[in-house]
Amino acid sequence: MKKLITIPLLFFIVFPARAQSSSLEKRVSINISNQPLELALKMLEKEAEVHFSYNPRVLELDKNINYKAESRTLDHILNEILGPSISYKVHGTHIILQKAPKRDFYISGYVRDGESGQEIKNVSIYEPQTLASALTNTHGFYKIKLPVQQKDIDLKFSKKDYDLLIQPINNRSDQKLSVELQKTIKPKVLTAEVSAIKTPQVKLDTTPKIEERLSSNSKPQPVPVPEMEVKEKKVNIDLSEELAFIDTTYQKGKDHFLNWLMTTKQNLHFRNIQDSLYKPIQVSFLPFLGTNLRLGPVVTNDISVNIIAGYTGSVRKLEVGGVANFIRKDMTGVQAAGTLNLTGRSFAGVQAAGAANINLGTSSGIMAAGATNISVKDSKGLQAAGSLNVALSEIRGTQIAPFNYATRLNGLQIGVFNIAYDRTRNSLPIGFFSYVHKNGYRRLEFNASELNNTEISFKTGVPKFYNIFNTSFSYGRPNKPLAGVGYGLGTSWKYGERLGSNLDILSSVYFQEGEFSYLDQHYRASLGFEYKVFDRLAVFVAPTLNFYVGYDESLDFSSYKLLLSERTSRWLGENARTYTWLGYKFGLRLCNKS
Known part of the structure; x- marks a missing residue:
């Protein structure tokens, strides 16, 4: 029985909704050529089989309409002819045309100085929830648009050097609102140092009286001269003012750049609004x-x-x-x-x-x-x-x-x-070239070895890991390569203020005069011991382990006393002689302050 009652109720509820929808969704073809709106609506009534009701004061009935549509919905045609200012309600085939409810309202007025009564320009007026905003013009006038549906509206008036004013808005219709802003009272800060008043000290006359001096027959006594202790003055460099100036300059430059990215109105709002x-x-x-x-x-x-x-x-x-x-x-x-x-x-x-x-x-x-x-x-x-x-x-x-x-x-x-x-x-x-100015590691090294008469190396990085850039010369002496360049890596240790050691691995290429097609290769590992004679000057000595690949037949290292191996083999696809031996190097180092 309940089911029988429910079904008719659903029919009466659903049918009017479907009738409304079907009236708006009905497809119509129409051609209106320079006809007044009143006649155009009658043509639509006939084609769509509906009836329009409206207040003549709401519509511009004398407005001429030129419109053509092929199989368009009635809803679409009404929107294009009447525009968004007209809404409509549907009851079956009866359509009521009426003025659309207002979505927004405006508040306008003037902002004045509470003390002088003068109009204030560039005041920010804003609503925090919708982010609607406006600025007063040169006459202190503003106009701001706010949504009707907004429940709680607190309109804020903000200006730099003025107190923030919050004005609740209860009426949701166009209105006038003029306000006065009070200047912010800033606490006074004493900038000059206050020093205590100095009172002059009263000095006692300790000079003996004339009678006492005349009656005294004592011999003149030597006057003791106190020893003066000369203390070395430490010079303390105070850079606090300079650093503060640099920071202030940076902040100004940063603010200027960030302001440059904003529009003029955004800049004004940013200066005014503290929220x-x-x-x-x-x-x-x-x-x-x-x-x-x-x-x-x-x-x-x-x-x-x-x-x-x-x-x-x-x-x-x-x-x-x-x-x-x-x-x-x-x-x-x-x-x-x-x-x-x-x-x-x-x-x-x-x-x-x-x-x-x-x-x-x-x-x-x-x-x-x-x-x-x-x-x-x-x-x-x-x-x-x-x-x-x-x-x-x-x-x-x-x-x-x-x-x-x-x-x-x-x-x-x-x-x-x-x-x-x-x-x-x-x-x-860690890299091909590393440089640390303060607390880094740098050495400019001049040395000789059993292979080269002169080697110059520059080491840069940190003690744990540094890069080595090397060049070497033998000035054309027999059984030595003419010159070479190399690159390597190293690490060092300290055993006190003056003594240290280091482990270097260096790879070099050598060439002979007029011959660049084949470059000899030299790989060397060395364990050095360094002693600082002065803060910036050190002497060192290092045993080395060498591996040499030579393509130049005029070079022969078989006479080296500490030769470990010598053989002819293929190296990188070419015939070459390879040597392994123990060697040495010694020299001077110019050190950085560390």
């Missing part, structure tokens, strides 16, 4: 065209999607950009861009860019770029780039690129060229 506004998701087409509207630089988003490029205040989770991402303050999470990622204050997470990642503040996490990574402030984590990594402050982590630079290295550098101004004790650069 940290929030919106979960934003989508931008360009930095000045997106859902953050003109308040992007002061808005924090969880997720930011930039079709081409976007500019926002902070991002907490994810930002993706087709070309570039610009963040004024902080980025936390994952940031990926086709070309460039740039953050102004701090970054923590993962950055990936086709060209470059630039962090003008601190950074922590992984930075991966096709070309360049740049960190201006302290950096922690991994920098990996196709060409260049730059850490202008301390980096605690690893840099991997063909060229790496760090002002202070606290970790590992892996690249072809590694440069650091300073380093911590356990830091290590």
